[in-house]
Amino acid sequence: MRGLGRYVSLFGLQLRTSGLLAAQYRWDFLIDGALSVFSAAAALVPLFVVYADERRGIPGWSFEESLVVIGCFLLLQAILEGAINPGLVAVIEHIRKGTLDFVLLKPADAQFLVSTSRFQLWRVAGLVNASIVFTFAFTRLGRWPSAVGVLQMAVLVAAAVWILYSLWIVIVSAAFYVVKIDNLTYLFTSLFDLARWPVTVFRGALRVVFTVLLPLGLMTTYPAEALLGRLDWPTLVASVLGAGLFAAAARAVWLRSIRHYTSAGG
Amino acid sequence: MIRVRGLKKHYRVHKRPPGAAAALKALFRRDWQTVKAVDGIDFELGAGECVGFLGPNGAGKTTTLKTLAGLLHPSEGEVRVDGHEPQRRESAFLEKIMLVMGQKQQLLWDLPPAETFELNRAIYDVPKDVYRRRLDELVTLLALGELVNKPTRQLSLGERMKCELVAALVHGPKVLFLDEPTIGLDVSMQVAMRDFIRRYNQQTGATILLTSHYMDDVEALCPRVVVIDKGRLSFDGTLASLVQQVKPEKRLTLRFASPTTRAQVEALGTVVKFSAAESELQIPAAQVSAVVAKALGTLPVRDLNVENAPLEEVMSELFARTAADTRSTEAVR
16 A cells, blocks of 8 residues: 555545535435434334333343443444445446446555445434434433443444444455345345344354354444443453454455456446 | 567356256356457557557457456466556556546546546546646647536536546556547547547657547557457558558549449449449559549549548458458368
8 A cells, every 4th residue: 555644635535525425415414314213213112122021131231231232233333334335335336337447447455445435424313323322321321431431332343343344345345256246235234233132132153153253242242341331351352353354354355356357348 | 668468368158048948057057168358469569659459349359458457367478568567456557557438437427527537636646736737738628618517417428528538637647548439429529539639649648559440530540550350360550551451442433524324434443332423433553543544534524532442341341351261260170
């Protein structure tokens, strides 16, 4: 990679372009806002159902603590849909139409260019929903997260974003080999929806899958535990290292895949 | 500037006959075949040359251009562009080249082209003062004016293509690969694009490799042509020698002061087109003076014109010969 400063300014310019596009479609703000409220409500309803009967619930997690997990889920969902999905979904279309040519012809890192090519800025509404859920949960708990807890949570959310991004890069890379990967993206979105539950609801093999292969625990449960002040440091370190591994693997897959680009059309 | 040695690009694609049964069978067992998009070609381009790269559809033109631009990895052979190996996609290489494709666009659809230009400026790290000067020149040369500030989706095809050229040239590439840059444009826009490409070549000394199905583009821009057919080179030389080699006969157009019969015209040579007021003949180059003298002496000629056969005819003759050669080679095997 050439000078970091150049990439920072490129990132700013790509963000500005997305801002200009967002300003062109002002109605998207209202639609996205309404959708995010609906999506937050959809995320909360199952929790109310589970905790409606006092004898049920998720072992080790009170209603309020589970709400913190949902808050983390909404936060990650906003980042995924606002910053990760738009650019990478566009790549699949670029590969299909052969317009990825223009990205690969540029003297800048192709993975960087496609990843920052588009942001759905109105999805920031999802962050407001997450804040409301956090405030409601901690008000009912009668205590607030410590500074260390918030810091740990910030680090874990960054690691989770990196893992989500890396998984997306691997999925997008599949488009270099098979033309239609829509089903894979739906599967990924459906699996991500499971991150609204504390990882302890899964048992046996599923628990292993959702901790190691698709680390849902790392994405929402661990950040929630950090905010609740009960995360141990080794888990935090392991999560950051795991995120690093995912990122390195995704980079290797991407670099290998672009060699298979056949540039459709013409 | 450009050197291609023994370039091959082969693809392995699966082959499936039509029909439901074949589709079902293909789910379990696939038959594969190798498509030889480019099958061992050699050519060189010197700095500042503008060369036409011609061939019928599916001949391997675009595959070669994409390989030269570093988008595709060669299956075999060696490719060098200004000393670089394109498939390595080094920044120093990518900063020097550009591939313009008439059928694909890089402009941001919902924003004015000026936004794409600015993005490219940042990506290519072009200093702002150089960028402004270059952009002013390009916008003036292409007579774009305020169009660069209108959303791309509101521009006509021709206006968009001009803006695509600007987007492709903001970094001042030394090597330009143009793949059908005038496709779909009306005649006046084609002329404007040709003028622009010629001026860019003359003013910047850029090396240009151009593919086009419009022979007018080639005649106007390329003193030299390289012809590819079925992945192999079938000609490399000047346009004049291509015509001389493939269709050396001249075209004699005669316009008459009074109606003439077909038999009178046929007495002079092979008739290509006939009407009582105007006829076109094909005659051997060596007999031009004799035939013209005879026409002036025997027919009521008002005006006449001698020229080479149209390039379209030359090319189709060449492609037909290559196809016949391939068939006879396969028959011998």
